[in-house]
Amino acid sequence: MKLSGKELEKLTGILREAYRAKERLPVREQWQDSVMVRIRHMGTCSSAPGYLPTFEHLVWRLAPATSLLMAVLAALSFAMNALFEYDIVQLVLTAVEDSALVHLFGV
Amino acid sequence: MAMPCRVEAPCDETERYGVVIDSRSPDDDELIIRQVVAGNVNAFESLMKRYQHIVLAIVKKHVPYDEIEETMQDVFVRSFQSLPTFKGNSFGHWLSVIAVRTCYDFWREHYKSRELPMSSLTEEHEAWLNAALYDNSSRSFNEAGLQKEAREVLDWALDRLSAEDRMVLELVYLEGHSVKEAAILLGWSTANVKVRLFRSRKKLRALLTGAAKHKRSDT
Numbered sequence: 001m002k003l004s005g006k007e008l009e010k011l012t013g014i015l016r017e018a019y020r021a022k023e024r025l026p027v028r029e030q031w032q033d034s035v036m037v038r039i040r041h042m043g044t045c046s047s048a049p050g051y052l053p054t055f056e057h058l059v060w061r062l063a064p065a066t067s068l069l070m071a072v073l074a075a076l077s078f079a080m081n082a083l084f085e086y087d088i089v090q091l092v093l094t095a096v097e098d099s100a101l102v103h104l105f106g107v
Numbered sequence: 108m109a110m111p112c113r114v115e116a117p118c119d120e121t122e123r124y125g126v127v128i129d130s131r132s133p134d135d136d137e138l139i140i141r142q143v144v145a146g147n148v149n150a151f152e153s154l155m156k157r158y159q160h161i162v163l164a165i166v167k168k169h170v171p172y173d174e175i176e177e178t179m180q181d182v183f184v185r186s187f188q189s190l191p192t193f194k195g196n197s198f199g200h201w202l203s204v205i206a207v208r209t210c211y212d213f214w215r216e217h218y219k220s221r222e223l224p225m226s227s228l229t230e231e232h233e234a235w236l237n238a239a240l241y242d243n244s245s246r247s248f249n250e251a252g253l254q255k256e257a258r259e260v261l262d263w264a265l266d267r268l269s270a271e272d273r274m275v276l277e278l279v280y281l282e283g284h285s286v287k288e289a290a291i292l293l294g295w296s297t298a299n300v301k302v303r304l305f306r307s308r309k310k311l312r313a314l315l316t317g318a319a320k321h322k323r324s325d326t
Contacts, residue, residue: 008312010239012280016281023167025167032155035183040149043148045144045189
């Protein structure tokens with residue numbers, strides 16, 4: 001049996017109040033000392049941007065160009081493969097033709 | 108002594124969390140941030156003390172009680188590490204974003220490493236659920252004693268959702284943030300938040316419906 005909209009609204013209202021009441025829970029302040037200990041242990045936060053953020057920024061900027069390049073390369077690779085296969089077929093056919101001519105005319 | 112004021116945030120973060128902090132202006136924040144970035148690590152303590160209420164208000168609601176202190180540490184250590192990249196006008200809002208994303212990471216890690224089976228609802232919880240649904244008397248279910256059971260039922264339901272569904276549901280459905288605000292806080296697109304919200308609400312509804320035993324005649 002499904003809950004009616006009114007029943008569900010009543011229940012979620014109560015749950016919402018209970019959720020918001022979490023904000024009033026008391027918390028010890030010892031974590032502040034631990035933060036400062038960890039931070040002092042880490043030393044300074046470097047003002048020079050690291051390589052990773054720079055790289056991440058570049059990744060998104062270059063993403064469209066990279067996708068386009070990949071598509072072009074894929075098409076080129078497909079076309080080249082097709083050309084390669086065409087060349088092989090042509091080579092085989094030529095070889096067959098040549099051997100047939102040798103047999104027929106003794107060339 | 109100057110009167111306390113509210114720090115301004117682009118999406119009213121401090122308003123929503125109802126936090127009043129001390130009288131120093133964002134210019135003071137910038138000065139302290141510059142000092143910290145220049146190497147005066149101890150100056151970070153004043154920033155932390157000034158904004159801890161905003162972070163606490165977020166973390167208390169999103170992670171289990173026994174994980175609050177650890178998560179608070181993670182939020183401030185992450186903000187310290189990212190301080191050189193801070194370019195906004197509101198440090199409070201910037202910190203709120205870090206706090207929400209740290210809580211999201213907490214749940215992602217928690218679900219990934221969870222080996223124990225999820226707890227089930229006890230008979231007391233089921234009784235509470237039925238009473239909350241069908242009790243027409245004037246008693247308030249927001250009293251302290253009953254709120255504990257309400258929290259446990261809510262935690263039981265949220266525990267059965269993914270980290271993504273959980274965060275969206277908490278931010279929008281339970282806290283009352285707009286979809287746009289939730290998208291900014293989580294770093295997602297608004298379309299993603301909307302889809303997640305729709306699915307997670309459906310899942311929550313199914314969970315609560317399944318848990319509630321309809322004994323209208325008994326109650």
